[in-house]
Amino acid sequence: MELFEARNVDKVFAATQALTDVSISVKEQSIFGLLGPNGAGKTTLIRIINQITAPDRGEIFLNGKKMTRADISQIGYLPEERGLYKKMKIGEQAIYLGQLKGLSRQEASKNLKQWFEKFEIMAWWNKNIEELSKGMQQKIQFITTVVHKPKLLIFDEPFSGFDPINTNLIKQEILQLRNDGATVIFSTHNMESVEELCDNIALINKSVKIEDGPTDEIREKYKSNIYEIRYQGDFDNVASSLGNQFKIINHSESEKENRLKVQYLNGNSNNELLQTLIPVSEIRSFEEIIPSMNDVFIKAVEESNKQ
Amino acid sequence: MNKTLLILKQEYLKRVKKKSFIILTLLVPFLFAGMFALIIFLSMNNDKKERTIAVFDESTLFLGEFEDAGYTKYHFLPKEEYQDLKGNLKNSEFYALLYIPGNIYSANTAQLISEKQVPMELSEEIERKLSRFIENDKRQKVVAESGIPDLEEQLSNTKTRIQLNTLKISDSGEATKSSSVVAFIASYAMGFIIYFFVFMYGAMVMRSVMEEKKSRIIEVIISSVKPSQLMAGKIIGTALVGLTQVAIWIVLGVVVLIGVQAFFTPESAQQMSQSLMETQSQMNPAMAQAADQNKVMEVMQMIGNLNLPLILFAFVFYFLGGYLLYSSLLGAVGAAVDNDEDSQQMVLPVTFPLILSIMLLFPIARNPEGPVAFWASIIPFTSPVAMLARVPYGIPTWELLLSMFLLVLTTIGAIYAAAKIYRVGLLMYGKKVNIKELFKWLMYKN
Numbered sequence: 001m002e003l004f005e006a007r008n009v010d011k012v013f014a015a016t017q018a019l020t021d022v023s024i025s026v027k028e029q030s031i032f033g034l035l036g037p038n039g040a041g042k043t044t045l046i047r048i049i050n051q052i053t054a055p056d057r058g059e060i061f062l063n064g065k066k067m068t069r070a071d072i073s074q075i076g077y078l079p080e081e082r083g084l085y086k087k088m089k090i091g092e093q094a095i096y097l098g099q100l101k102g103l104s105r106q107e108a109s110k111n112l113k114q115w116f117e118k119f120e121i122m123a124w125w126n127k128n129i130e131e132l133s134k135g136m137q138q139k140i141q142f143i144t145t146v147v148h149k150p151k152l153l154i155f156d157e158p159f160s161g162f163d164p165i166n167t168n169l170i171k172q173e174i175l176q177l178r179n180d181g182a183t184v185i186f187s188t189h190n191m192e193s194v195e196e197l198c199d200n201i202a203l204i205n206k207s208v209k210i211e212d213g214p215t216d217e218i219r220e221k222y223k224s225n226i227y228e229i230r231y232q233g234d235f236d237n238v239a240s241s242l243g244n245q246f247k248i249i250n251h252s253e254s255e256k257e258n259r260l261k262v263q264y265l266n267g268n269s270n271n272e273l274l275q276t277l278i279p280v281s282e283i284r285s286f287e288e289i290i291p292s293m294n295d296v297f298i299k300a301v302e303e304s305n306k307q
Numbered sequence: 308m309n310k311t312l313l314i315l316k317q318e319y320l321k322r323v324k325k326k327s328f329i330i331l332t333l334l335v336p337f338l339f340a341g342m343f344a345l346i347i348f349l350s351m352n353n354d355k356k357e358r359t360i361a362v363f364d365e366s367t368l369f370l371g372e373f374e375d376a377g378y379t380k381y382h383f384l385p386k387e388e389y390q391d392l393k394g395n396l397k398n399s400e401f402y403a404l405l406y407i408p409g410n411i412y413s414a415n416t417a418q419l420i421s422e423k424q425v426p427m428e429l430s431e432e433i434e435r436k437l438s439r440f441i442e443n444d445k446r447q448k449v450v451a452e453s454g455i456p457d458l459e460e461q462l463s464n465t466k467t468r469i470q471l472n473t474l475k476i477s478d479s480g481e482a483t484k485s486s487s488v489v490a491f492i493a494s495y496a497m498g499f500i501i502y503f504f505v506f507m508y509g510a511m512v513m514r515s516v517m518e519e520k521k522s523r524i525i526e527v528i529i530s531s532v533k534p535s536q537l538m539a540g541k542i543i544g545t546a547l548v549g550l551t552q553v554a555i556w557i558v559l560g561v562v563v564l565i566g567v568q569a570f571f572t573p574e575s576a577q578q579m580s581q582s583l584m585e586t587q588s589q590m591n592p593a594m595a596q597a598a599d600q601n602k603v604m605e606v607m608q609m610i611g612n613l614n615l616p617l618i619l620f621a622f623v624f625y626f627l628g629g630y631l632l633y634s635s636l637l638g639a640v641g642a643a644v645d646n647d648e649d650s651q652q653m654v655l656p657v658t659f660p661l662i663l664s665i666m667l668l669f670p671i672a673r674n675p676e677g678p679v680a681f682w683a684s685i686i687p688f689t690s691p692v693a694m695l696a697r698v699p700y701g702i703p704t705w706e707l708l709l710s711m712f713l714l715v716l717t718t719i720g721a722i723y724a725a726a727k728i729y730r731v732g733l734l735m736y737g738k739k740v741n742i743k744e745l746f747k748w749l750m751y752k753n
Contacts, residue, residue: 014747047734050530051530052526052529052530052734069533072530072531073531075530077526077527077530078527079523079526079527079530081523081526081736082523082524082526082527083522083523083524084522084524085518085519085522085524086518086522088321096313096317097527097528097531099313100310100313100314100528100531100532101531141527144527145527
């Protein structure tokens with residue numbers, strides 16, 4: 001079931017087209033990656049979802065109903081450019097932010113204490129923000145984003161400023177939140193985390209959505225019939241038997257085994273390649289290379305820029 | 308809880324709990340009290356320095372005429388000593404040397420020679436003594452020559468001093484005693500207080516908006532509340548801080564004033580509280596008569612005769628109107644800029660009318676009926692200060708109503724415009740903003 005949907009959203013800022021007819025839909029209890037180069041329009045879309053700006057055209061739905069101002073208490077938003085009040089005690093500040101999202105003081109305090117204990121940062125409660133490092137501040141910001149147990153979580157570049165240990169911690173928390181029932185939209189340039197976390201993605205370039213769907217399917221779609229084969233046998237024999245149907249991308253030879261990376265130019269099936277190879281070599285492993293999200297990103301954006 | 312209320316509470320408590328607020332609020336009345344106490348103390352103990360002045364009287368008219376007065380003593384010298392002293396005044400015991408020439412009767416001049424700057428009080432005192440003596444001398448001669456026996460007495464009877472009591476006739480025909488001096492002071496003080504508060508608290512709103520923008524917490528906040536709610540909470544919360552401060556100052560001020568009065572002159576303090584109570588109700592004529600004899604009471608009475616309810620009403624109205632007008636504009640400036648330098652450039656054009664109105668305060672208080680006063684108190688951007696300066700003198704009802712109406716209208720317009728700029732500006736970073744740019748933002752659809 002769809003928790004969130006944006007239909008045909010247009011947005012123009014003065015002379016810049018920020019979004020052109022963008023539609024996305026996000027399944028309940030899934031993690032949705034919003035990808036795109038800098039300036040593509042991701043943050044604008046996120047701000048429209050958060051009702052910070054209104055679209056020029058198009059509609060936003062939450063739980064199948066048109067979204068209203070009242071729905072923002074069901075959203076938790078961690079913006080890309082984020083900060084906290086410098087001269088305020090951390091605990092007080094977190095309670096205030098929770099209250100602004102509609103929690104009572106008691107609820108906010110109770111939920112926050114659970115999170116602070118979970119992250120083992122109870123000692124920071126009465127400190128000023130200025131005393132904390134940037135990574136520590138990010139943790140507080142993460143907590144204040146989720147404190148009101150929102151149905152929809154929106155993270156804009158959640159991992160920037162975190163060290164690998166904390167990045168991992170936040171990743172685990174995002175997965176946990178999803179498993180507990182939350183739906184997550186997040187935007188990042190960290191493609192590795194997209195592969196790890198995202199069930200679905202949408203790719204936006206120059207205000208237009210150029211790709212969307214389940215992460216696996218998109219990677220599958222962008223594969224280009226490249227295979228990596230480890231074998232024992234003579235490379236020249238192998239190469240000549242492959243003929244002009246294949247393009248050899250690279251190869252290496254050693255005493256133990258040889259490696260070969262080939263692209264099947266107009267091949268039909270994997271078996272065809274295997275059948276060609278079996279007579280001339282002993283195959284140790286055979287793997288079709290699925291492109292990384294990083295490769296997909298670059299390829300998709302470059303193709304769309306050419307058009 | 309309502310979100311505007313939540314922000315209001317947050318803004319209010321944040322400021323009121325600040326150490327600097329508590330210290331300033333508590334300290335200001337004591338600073339004023341201390342200042343008054345110091346002035347009273349100094350004037351009670353003025354000039355205790357012993358000075359001996361050497362006098363060389365060439366005219367020989369004044370011998371023995373200079374009596375030692377207070378801490379100033381006079382010592383007459385013969386000519387030889389005078390010559391010695393003149394060249395060596397520095398090492399002598401004398402503070403100054405007074406030389407009265409032989410022809411003082413016709414020349415009308417004398418000399419006071421000193422190594423130091425002689426206090427004006429002293430030189431005036433000597434001047435007075437010399438003049439009075441010669442004047443008396445001349446008059447006695449005239450009286451003697453005229454042959455009229457009681458001329459001396461008749462002349463002294465011609466001395467007259469008129470005191471001008473200004474009375475103001477109200478619509479009902481009652482005449483009340485007014486004083487243009489009291490009205491002037493009241494008008495000046497009111498205009499200044501309004502200016503001070505509007506400026507101080509308007510700037511506070513601006514800084515608070517800028518702080519949220521600079522620390523980048525703003526995006527989280529406006530994903531929770533509407534910018535208009537945020538702005539309303541901030542402006543009202545800050546206004547309450549101002550009112551709290553005023554209330555504390557009034558209470559402390561009254562306490563301190565009574566304390567100071569009681570300390571220096573217990574009697575006058577008593578009279579003051581007495582007359583305060585009585586002037587609240589209508590003055591009866593007998594009372595007014597008695598009050599004439601007492602300066603303090605008279606002033607209190609005149610203050611009582613100012614239209615206090617109207618002044619208080621006007622003060623609250625124009626304070627709120629002026630504050631809302633300028634704080635919403637300054638709030639918009641705070642949202643539009645993202646560094647202190649730009650904000651300073653933008654603050655001046657926005658607050659210029661306010662600064663102009665404080666410069667006009669003096670001419671307005673001097674001539675509250677003139678065209679400058681009229682226009683300044685009608686135009687909404689200067690009216691909070693200018694009208695308050697006119698109110699103590701009394702003001703035609705239609706002018707007051709027109710001015711209030713225009714102020715309300717302009718304030719509503721300013722809040723509307725500011726809210727738009729605020730919405731656009733809050734998430735705008737790294738853009739050099741000028742007035743032209745702001746007008747463009749005003750035209751944005753949303």
